[in-house]
Amino acid sequence: MRALIRGALVGLVLSAVALSACQRQTPTSEEGPSTPTNAEREAEIAAETLAALGGPASAEQRAAYEGEFQASGGIDALGNAEGAWELTLLNDYAQFTRPGLGEDGGIPGEREYRERGMRVVAGPLTVTISQQACTASGVELPYTAHVLFEGVAYQGCARRGVIEGERPTWASVLPELMPAINVCSERASSQPVRITFASALDEGEVLVRVREANGSRRECIVTGGVVSVYEPLSDNDRRSGEGDPEFQPGASRPAARNCRSVEPAVDRTGAQLGWLIRNSC
Numbered sequence: 001m002r003a004l005i006r007g008a009l010v011g012l013v014l015s016a017v018a019l020s021a022c023q024r025q026t027p028t029s030e031e032g033p034s035t036p037t038n039a040e041r042e043a044e045i046a047a048e049t050l051a052a053l054g055g056p057a058s059a060e061q062r063a064a065y066e067g068e069f070q071a072s073g074g075i076d077a078l079g080n081a082e083g084a085w086e087l088t089l090l091n092d093y094a095q096f097t098r099p100g101l102g103e104d105g106g107i108p109g110e111r112e113y114r115e116r117g118m119r120v121v122a123g124p125l126t127v128t129i130s131q132q133a134c135t136a137s138g139v140e141l142p143y144t145a146h147v148l149f150e151g152v153a154y155q156g157c158a159r160r161g162v163i164e165g166e167r168p169t170w171a172s173v174l175p176e177l178m179p180a181i182n183v184c185s186e187r188a189s190s191q192p193v194r195i196t197f198a199s200a201l202d203e204g205e206v207l208v209r210v211r212e213a214n215g216s217r218r219e220c221i222v223t224g225g226v227v228s229v230y231e232p233l234s235d236n237d238r239r240s241g242e243g244d245p246e247f248q249p250g251a252s253r254p255a256a257r258n259c260r261s262v263e264p265a266v267d268r269t270g271a272q273l274g275w276l277i278r279n280s281c
Helices: 002-025 038-052 059-063 170-187
Strands: 069-073 083-090 092-097 102-106 111-112 117-122 127-130 135-136 140-143 143-149 154-161 196-198 206-212 215-224 227-233 244-247 260-266 272-279
Touching: 002 272, 038 127, 038 143, 059 111, 069 143, 083 127, 083 143, 083 154, 102 127, 135 143, 135 154, 140 154, 170 196, 170 206, 170 215, 170 227, 170 244, 170 272, 206 260
Parallel strands: none
Antiparallel strands: 069 083, 069 154, 083 092, 092 102, 111 117, 117 127, 127 143, 135 140, 143 154, 196 206, 196 244, 206 215, 215 227, 244 272, 260 272
16 A cells, blocks of 8 residues: 555656656746837947948048038937937047036047938937038028937038037027026015026926025926916036026016126017026136
């Protein structure tokens, strides 16, 4: 009887081992599609952009893309992405600036000249410039620029040559930001207000940082034309480029102070929006 029991137990153990081996050989589950990395997205976009530029350039075509370039884009060009950006492409360096988000750049490699444009890689940036008319804020420029950075493609307008002393600030696209600025200004508890920073966010939202007349600072987020967030900020919570310049809406000119210059801020038609207060020393 004991022999029969031992035989049955051995059979059960062997069956379990065989079943376990079969289970180990069977795939547990199929993995779903993975999300592409920034590098993979950049490689795909870069390949498509380069293919659109056509074949090798002739000497005449190449001449149109030599030298230095300055390019920029704003809220209109980026849709629901970030606000103003600027690219300065020199022969020995490329600098990409996004107010509030800092600067990035690198040493350019060899330019790739094609029939319909030029491409160059400078550190983390992939820059493509095409001789196509481009209109920004009512001004037509002769070139269109694309900057590929961290998996995001920025599009704007460009011109040949670099104007010394020019640099973008958050107020570079002030007219486009005014609807959100007006809504946040009306929410303030004390007037007049100063706007220290503003920028477009994702999904059509706009961020506005407000300094009220009593000195308190607030972060205001406008969603669909309505204030969705209005909360206090600590003294240490500051964005890159915040406060340079400040903007005061309204017709009343701010009082002049040491190391601060005051100038009118106007829209694309020349109508006054308020005042820009800049550091002057």
